[in-house]
Amino acid sequence: MPAGPRSAPDPPPAAPRTTPLAANPEPGRRGGAGPTASPPVDPDADNYYQLLGVPYTATGAEITRAYRAAMKRTHPDRHRPERRAAAEERAKQLNRAYATLSKPLPRQAYDRTIRAAVVQDQLMGRYVGGFGVPQSGNGPDPVVRPPRPQQTPAQKREQAVADRNALVSIVVVFGGLAFLFVALLLLWAVARSLAGAAL
Numbered sequence: 001m002p003a004g005p006r007s008a009p010d011p012p013p014a015a016p017r018t019t020p021l022a023a024n025p026e027p028g029r030r031g032g033a034g035p036t037a038s039p040p041v042d043p044d045a046d047n048y049y050q051l052l053g054v055p056y057t058a059t060g061a062e063i064t065r066a067y068r069a070a071m072k073r074t075h076p077d078r079h080r081p082e083r084r085a086a087a088e089e090r091a092k093q094l095n096r097a098y099a100t101l102s103k104p105l106p107r108q109a110y111d112r113t114i115r116a117a118v119v120q121d122q123l124m125g126r127y128v129g130g131f132g133v134p135q136s137g138n139g140p141d142p143v144v145r146p147p148r149p150q151q152t153p154a155q156k157r158e159q160a161v162a163d164r165n166a167l168v169s170i171v172v173v174f175g176g177l178a179f180l181f182v183a184l185l186l187l188w189a190v191a192r193s194l195a196g197a198a199l
Contacts, residue, residue, distance in 0.1 A: 048097035048110065056111075060102060067098040 049056055052066040071094055072078075076087040100106045151159065 046093060046097075047114065048101055049114075051093060051097045052101065054101075056114075058101075063098065063101045067094060067102075070094050 049058070052058075052063060052070060054062055054066045058066070071091065074087050074090045074094065076084045076091055079087040100110050
């Protein structure tokens with residue numbers, strides 16, 4: 001039997017191509033975070049960067065160093081029993097912050113959330129006149145202006161003198177401008193009447 005040209009065996013099917021995880025961090029896409037991803041970040045929660053006391057550009061080593069220092073300060077075993085519950089809650093917040101910021105993919109997702117919140121705050125400030133929701137947690141409320149300190153009698157006298165001097169300056173400047181305007185009007189009227197009489 002004549003043997004015909006022999007064909008090469010078919011190559012095995014190629015494995016499906018996937019992209020690396022870091023190139024595709026969005027949930028629901030191939031290679032991204034799936035159902036095992038951490039829960040979505042609560043936008044009303046404390047800012048993890050501020051909680052750890054690190055800048056937004058902090059490296060992994062800086063985040064780890066800040067986390068360890070913060071945990072040493074707030075570990076529940078280092079506090080009295082009456083403050084232990086608050087220390088446990090703070091330790092949980094620090095653990096969440098570290099778990100999010102120490103891993104690249106959750107950190108990218110968190111950064112997107114923070115960026116969206118910052119953009120939203122800027123838009124609200126620009127178009128609504130700065131109305132905002134007071135911050136929860138520690139720190140000053142950005143909406144409420146802190147009360148002015150009580151002035152001493154010497155400061156009140158100094159303020160009264162400064163206000164009086166400002167008022168005198170304004171009256172002198174506007175009085176001088178008004179006098180100059182009236183003088184120019186009179187000069188123009190006299191010049192016009194002399195020009196009309198000469199014709």
